[in-house]
Amino acid sequence: MLYLRLFGQFAVANCDDFAPSASVALSGRMGSLLAYLALARGKFFTRSELITVLWSDQSDASIGSFNTILWRLRKALERSPLQQTSLVISDRRGAIGLPQDAALQLDIDKFSALVKPGLSKPLEALDDNLIEQLRLGVALYSDDILAGFHEDWALRARELNRRLYLNALARLMQLSSLAQDHSSAIRYAQDILDHDPLREDVHRELMRLFELSGQRAMALRQFEQCRNTLRKELAIQPMRETMAIYQKIANSAVTHDNYPQEHPFITQSETSTAHPIERTHDKHMTMLSASELISNARKYLAQADAHLQYSLPFLDDLASRAPG
Numbered sequence: 001m002l003y004l005r006l007f008g009q010f011a012v013a014n015c016d017d018f019a020p021s022a023s024v025a026l027s028g029r030m031g032s033l034l035a036y037l038a039l040a041r042g043k044f045f046t047r048s049e050l051i052t053v054l055w056s057d058q059s060d061a062s063i064g065s066f067n068t069i070l071w072r073l074r075k076a077l078e079r080s081p082l083q084q085t086s087l088v089i090s091d092r093r094g095a096i097g098l099p100q101d102a103a104l105q106l107d108i109d110k111f112s113a114l115v116k117p118g119l120s121k122p123l124e125a126l127d128d129n130l131i132e133q134l135r136l137g138v139a140l141y142s143d144d145i146l147a148g149f150h151e152d153w154a155l156r157a158r159e160l161n162r163r164l165y166l167n168a169l170a171r172l173m174q175l176s177s178l179a180q181d182h183s184s185a186i187r188y189a190q191d192i193l194d195h196d197p198l199r200e201d202v203h204r205e206l207m208r209l210f211e212l213s214g215q216r217a218m219a220l221r222q223f224e225q226c227r228n229t230l231r232k233e234l235a236i237q238p239m240r241e242t243m244a245i246y247q248k249i250a251n252s253a254v255t256h257d258n259y260p261q262e263h264p265f266i267t268q269s270e271t272s273t274a275h276p277i278e279r280t281h282d283k284h285m286t287m288l289s290a291s292e293l294i295s296n297a298r299k300y301l302a303q304a305d306a307h308l309q310y311s312l313p314f315l316d317d318l319a320s321r322a323p324g
Helices: 027-037 048-055 063-078 108-121 130-139 152-178 182-196 198-211 218-232 242-255 278-288 290-321
Strands: 004-005 013-018 104-106
Touching: 004 108, 004 130, 013 027, 027 048, 027 063, 027 152, 048 063, 048 152, 048 242, 063 218, 108 130, 108 152, 152 198, 182 198, 198 218, 198 242, 218 242, 218 290
Parallel strands: 004 104
Antiparallel strands: 004 013
16 A cells, blocks of 8 residues: 655655555655646546646647656556556546555544544534544644645645644634633643744734733733734734724733722832821832832733724724715
């Protein structure tokens, strides 16, 4: 049986008892032809169809050059260590393809088989077995498939599997959040953003998860990352929903128990002239360490920034309506 590794760089190996041997890299047109036929196994294509799909942007593509590539691919498969003599075949019309029952195993087949059942049912219908399959499936996804292939067919296949992966991560994030397993939910959310940093909804969920786990500073930092990414990649500000969550977290970081609103930076010299009744309160203020003062100052700045950022969209809206 032949084993095809599509995650990351495309490679082929002989698979004995589902244990792949040393792999052989098939790059360029040979690799492109084999990968395309493997993903569409059971279907057969004329030479002209394959040229159009695989190498439409290359001026030297012709029936003659295709036949040469096909011959080289078959020879590469026949040689050791692959030793596959009847994998890429022709039907009675001369069309090229891989039979449906070909002795072939793709790494993405196992990935799809693990994650699709858990994505096809409502969240509340998932049992422990389906949840474990989702976990095993995302663990198999080591990289986007077909790295180095830039044709349209490869980009479509890459995006399809990438969507499955991100949807599986989102499902696991939701399940972990419902179970109040905040650390796992945070990890899944971060994995999503590693592959799709423009997912503002995931940034919001990650901010919420950080706050629930007692990590307000990380929640505020996550907002900064979200805002900087949107500004750099799309030249837009965060949505109002994101700003509202940020403002809530920033407000909760500044409490009367942690730091009084009055005299936030009172000094020893100011307390010396205070009324005796007030001096006890001021004496407590002078005992704050420098690190505590800096920490509280940052909280106040975060709150001010939250109010400013929350107001900007409304000010922009008013400015756009103002007469010229």
